[in-house]
Amino acid sequence: MLRAGLGETWRCTLANDFDPAKAAAYRENWGGDELVVGDICALDAKDLPGQADLMWGSFPCQDLSLAGAGKGLGGERSGTFHAFWDLSRALIAQGRGPRIVAIENVCGALTSRDGRDFEILCRTWADAGYAFGALVINADRFLPQSRPRLFVIGVRGDLDLPQGLLSAEPVEPFHPIALRRAVERLPADLRGRMHWWRLPTPAQPSLSLEAATEPDGPALRWHSPAQTARLLELMSPLNRAKVDKAVAAGGRHVGALFRRTRVEGGRKVQRAEVRFDRAGCLRTPGGGSSRQTLVIVEGGRVRSRLMTARETARLMGLPDSYRLPASYSAACRLTGDGVAVPVVEHLARHLFEPLLGMDGAARRAA
Incomplete structure (x- = not known):
């Protein structure tokens, strides 16, 4: 790079x-x-x-x-x-x-x-x-x-x-x-x-988060409804409100979600945090918390999936002509x-x- x-x-x-x-x-x-x-x-x-x-x-x-x-x-x-x-x-x-x-x-x-x-x-x-x-x-x-x-x-x-x-x-x-x-x-x-x-x-x-994502297609692997629901459950009221606002606005909205450990009431809890303007810092795939997820809000429906390797490359400014490793883990x-x-x-x-x-x-x- x-x-x-x-x-x-x-x-x-x-x-x-x-x-x-x-x-x-x-x-x-x-x-x-x-x-x-x-x-x-x-x-x-x-x-x-x-x-x-x-x-x-x-x-x-x-x-x-x-x-x-x-x-x-x-x-x-x-x-x-x-x-x-x-x-x-x-x-x-x-x-x-x-x-x-x-x-x-x-x-x-x-x-x-x-x-x-x-x-x-x-x-x-x-x-x-x-x-x-x-x-x-x-x-x-x-x-x-x-x-x-x-x-x-x-x-x-x-x-x-x-x-x-x-x-x-x-x-x-x-x-x-x-x-x-x-x-x-x-x-x-x-x-x-x-x-x-x-x-x-x-x-x-000049590049938006939505423009960096790949178009929907059969190659994309979406989370199950239960997995998406679980991510929503991990959100604080503030972050859940962001999703609800996107649903109410209509149209298509792309957010980046990542997990953090927060201290609440004296104990550590895992939270899912989402932004609709940019992704959090990309990390190497060392665990679930380091793998960022996309939240797609469209037509009143909320779906989620892991970022693809190509999407992470775009977020680093690499052109689509750049050849990535075939392994998802190696590419990330x-x-x-x-x-x-x-x-x-x-x-x-x-x-x-x-x-x-x-x-x-x-x-x-x-």
Whole structure:
């Protein structure tokens, strides 16, 4: 999805993932001569050719997520960030430091271990001699999916920073209060070196949740009436009122439903929550609560079913021509782990390419 977002003016010199299903999908769509399948810890600087204009890392979020065990960057999975930066340091030592180094992860990285992990991230760029800044971009600025993500982007110290790309103060929507508080908690030396990247605010999403859904047909597998009734029973009065309002309005309405555990009256209860404007954040299919459901209201009838793999791909900004894994679980794992395509497009067009002074020549990314 990163490659799709960067577009054809960029040339990928190395890609890496350890998931065989994701690797197979990559090859189906991009060829894959530059793809290395395996643990990033097994890579060496000699495996990375030349000098990249952009080095991007999207590393596992489980240890940084609010739902995780709180191990942060010291955890086995999110700790692969360190392996990523070990490669960057080795390239820098060889005089091949990437011009831009960027990472993407969940916003839990801002508060993980009382902010120590965000400090580690910032300190890493600073110690490497990179100018750096952070952004929080929610995919709902581009797509009908709520998917806020943290992006930390560093620029090699010998490169000029165009003043038009910098803001003297944090500004909405990409510098929200959670990011500003995380920066305020940084030691003074790091706080003073933080840049506020300036990006234009995108227009409203052109794709609606209803437009992202597949047309009714025999291939769709609907829940039984009893299953749909059970989902409605799990709704709070507020969420049930949303469904009732859609029924009363007539016409066709498409909502996205996901399950959450709430504390009510001192005890945990499972609730079904629904929105008719956007989906919740797509996740990997690790359990029933992570698999989103569509609620279709039409002609006074309420039906429900799981999202299809293609629908999850559309919510990530992938075109229908993108070949997904045949397995539903593998396809949803791919999309749930991904970065939204139009978010990358926005970063490339309004930050990466201006920083690099792109003049139409292809750029190299690893």
